[in-house]
Amino acid sequence: MAMGPPKLELRGVKKSFGSKVVLDGIDLSLDAGKSLVVIGGSGTGKSVMIKSVLGIIRPDAGEIYVDGQNVTRLSGRARERYLRKFGMLFQNAALFDSLTVWENVAFGLIQGHGMRRAKAKQIAIEKLAKVGLGEEVANLSPAELSGGMQKRVGLARAIAAEPEIIFFDEPTTGLDPIMADVINDLIVDTVKAIGVTALSITHDMASARKISDRIAMIYKGKIIWDGPTAEIDNCGNPYVDQFIHGRAEGPIKMEVRG
Numbered sequence: 001m002a003m004g005p006p007k008l009e010l011r012g013v014k015k016s017f018g019s020k021v022v023l024d025g026i027d028l029s030l031d032a033g034k035s036l037v038v039i040g041g042s043g044t045g046k047s048v049m050i051k052s053v054l055g056i057i058r059p060d061a062g063e064i065y066v067d068g069q070n071v072t073r074l075s076g077r078a079r080e081r082y083l084r085k086f087g088m089l090f091q092n093a094a095l096f097d098s099l100t101v102w103e104n105v106a107f108g109l110i111q112g113h114g115m116r117r118a119k120a121k122q123i124a125i126e127k128l129a130k131v132g133l134g135e136e137v138a139n140l141s142p143a144e145l146s147g148g149m150q151k152r153v154g155l156a157r158a159i160a161a162e163p164e165i166i167f168f169d170e171p172t173t174g175l176d177p178i179m180a181d182v183i184n185d186l187i188v189d190t191v192k193a194i195g196v197t198a199l200s201i202t203h204d205m206a207s208a209r210k211i212s213d214r215i216a217m218i219y220k221g222k223i224i225w226d227g228p229t230a231e232i233d234n235c236g237n238p239y240v241d242q243f244i245h246g247r248a249e250g251p252i253k254m255e256v257r258g
Contacts, residue, residue, distance in 0.1 A: 005068030007032040007197045008053065008165060013062035014221075015048055022048045024221030025062070032164075035191055035198040037212035037229075039205070039243065041252070044218050046201035050167050054086065055079055066165075084112070087163035087196075089187075091170040093154035095142040101128070102138035105156045113161065127156040130193070131186060148179040155186060159194060166191070168200035172207045184210040205244050217243065219252070 006029040015023040022045045030036045040046055051057040053064055055074060064072045066085065074082050095104045103110075105127055106120035115123075125135050131152040142150055151171065158166050171187060172180035184207050191198045191211075202208050208215055209229060216226040217240050225237045232244060242250030 004032070005065065006030055007034075007067060008199065009065040010049070010053070011063045011065070013049070013052060013059045013064065015045075015052060015057060015059050021221055023052070023059070023062075026218070026221070026223060028216060028223055028226070030197060030199060032197050033195055034213045035188075035200070035211055036214045036216060037200045037202060037208040038216050038218055039201075039203060039208055040218040041203060041243070045221050046218060047169065049218070050169065050199070050201060053167075054083065084161065085164045087158035087161065087166040089151070089154045089158045089166065089168045089171055091173050093142075093147075093150040095150055095153060095157075097142055099142075100138065101133075101140050101142065101145070101153050104142065104153055105160050107157065108161050123160060124156070127160050128153070130159070130190065131156045147174055148182065151175065151179075151183050152186065155183075155190060159190060159196075162194065163196060165197045165199065168198065168202075168211070170202050170204070171200060171211075172202070172204050177206075180204070180207060181210075187211050205246075 009029040010026045013023050013026040026049060038046055038049070048057060052059050059072065063070055066082065071082055096107065099107065102121050102124040105124035109115040109120040109123060110117060125138055128137060133149065133152055133156070137149070142153065145153065168187060172183055175183060188211055198211070200211060212229045214227065215229050215232050216223050219239055225235055225240045227235060232240065235241070238251050242252050
């Protein structure tokens, strides 16, 4: 049986800011229904890569494909339609303080899809239930929630419009180890339940191992390893080995300023 094109593919994507090269020819593909985690240190280009896919940043070179369609230069309504394929769980949840929980979850439905508030609220409550939050939470403000609950609300918002692809940006940042594991389990269950394709960026290896089918590592703007999660411990790449075990000694040199 012939395989279709990758759900998401980056070919030779480059991006510089002045003299600083951030992405130096990224090649990456992700099949539908799979979960890929991109690991790498701070400032290695993980967030710039995601912003390039979303069209927030325009690459200097290379191409980005979704479902086999070149989306690198989309604009106007074509870009709006394209962006409806995506959901995103932002680092630190990034909820709107001025909106209630349900309004946060329904934000994209109301603003992006023009849905009536009553229907949007009903969907928001359904999505909150999927991430383990009861209806009593819906009218609270984000400030009344714990960090873990805020992450759950952020996940409910990410799945509210039933996207095809979800980006998870450092999903466990700021959480204690137990709550981080709860969120990891929730991500795995949610991705499987709704059948989405997931791309996550993190430097939390416990999270990366748990939520991924595959792991890729970005270093100095390039993907230096890409393979099944189960093979990462025996990948034979000294850069990957140093990173996943958190060793100070190795080929990756960290700048320490006094």
